Amino acid sequence: MxxxxxxxxxxxxxxxxxxxxxxxxxxxxxxxxxxxxxxxxxxxxxxxxxxxxxxxxxxxxxxxxxxxxxxxxxxxxxxTAKKRQQDFYLDLDSRLRKYETPPAATASSDPAGNGTPANAKPAGEPAREGQEYEAALNQFKAAKYKEAAASFGGFVQKYPDSSLAPNAQYWLGNAWYAQHNCTKAIEAQSVVTTKYADSAKAPDAWLAIATCQQELGNPTGVKRSLETVIAKYPTSPAAESAKTRLKKK
CATH class of the missing domain: 1.20.5 (Single alpha-helices involved in coiled-coils or other helix-helix interfaces)
Structure with missing residues (x-):
């Protein structure tokens, strides 16, 4: 078991x-x-x-x-807006040019009795001014901004007392702005606002300065420039533009 x-x-x-x-x-x-x-x-x-x-x-x-x-x-x-504004001013400038006439010669003769107006500019100078101004403007229209700046700069040096000098100085500033040189653009437009402060281009020059100041990051300067346009040129179209721009800030 x-x-x-x-x-x-x-x-x-x-x-x-x-x-x-x-x-x-x-x-x-x-x-x-x-x-x-x-x-x-x-x-x-x-x-x-x-x-x-x-x-x-x-x-x-x-x-x-x-x-x-x-x-x-x-x-x-x-x-596109800048181009339209530029074209508008160019067209306006060309239209105004048609209505501009050179200062009429006074009827007073020179002391010698030659019938030549006293203090008269040499014959043909207003025509040369117009031709040179138009040539510079055409360069700007063709987007030849460097050449236009040189031409407008030469014009204001050559004809500082011309009736076209404020316009030429203004477009000199725009030519610099078109080359993205806001510093020189402000310098040029500042001449318009001081030397030619009574011209029709002065309020537009202040607007151009404000635009450059904005691009340079200077909001205080922008506000001051726009307020200056409104204060000094209250009835100008530029003043209305300045008011609109101030409201957007």
Whole structure:
């Protein structure tokens, strides 16, 4: 009987070990499954975060593109407005030129009795002034701003007392502005506002100075220039423009 008992005991022990092995395998598989589920969940979470980030980046890119488009549109509208204003002043200047006449010679004769007006300019000088002024203006119209600046600068030096000198000085400032040189543009327009303060170009020169001051980042100067236009030339079209610009600040 003893060998049988021993055999049964060995068989029972083997069964227990086999059952323990089964339990160990199932536990291992369960842990592997749990780990797999957790890993997949983590990957899914990371993938969702990446998708959200990509979506956010896409929205920001679209917003940047939209803002860039708006900036380009505003720049185009600004340049168009500047061009229209420039064309308007050029056209107005040309129209006014048609109505300008050189000062008439006085009837008084020279002491010698030659019939020559006293203090008269040499014959043909007003015509030369007009030709030189028109040539400089045509250079400006053709966007030859460097040449126009030289021509207008030469004109005001040559004919400082001409009736066209304030206009030439004003367009000299615009020629510098067109070359993106606001410092020289302000210098030129300041001559209009001081030496030719009573001319029709003076209020426009103040507006041009304000524009340059704005581009140079001088808001105090801009406000002062616009207020000067309104105070000194209240009935001028430039004063209305100055009021509108002040309201926008």
């Amino acid at each position: 003893r060998p049988v008992r021993i055999a049964l005991l060995i068989a029972a022990l083997g069964a227990v070990q086999a059952q323990a092995g089964v339990f160990d395998d199932e536990e291992a598989r369960r842990q592997v499954t749990d780990l797999k589920i957790k890993t997949e969940a983590r990957f899914d979470q990371q993938a969702k975060a990446q998708l959200d980030l990509a979506s956010q980046i896409q929205r920001q890119a679209e917003e940047i593109a939209r803002l860039r488009g708006q900036v380009e549109t505003l720049n185009y509208e600004l340049e």
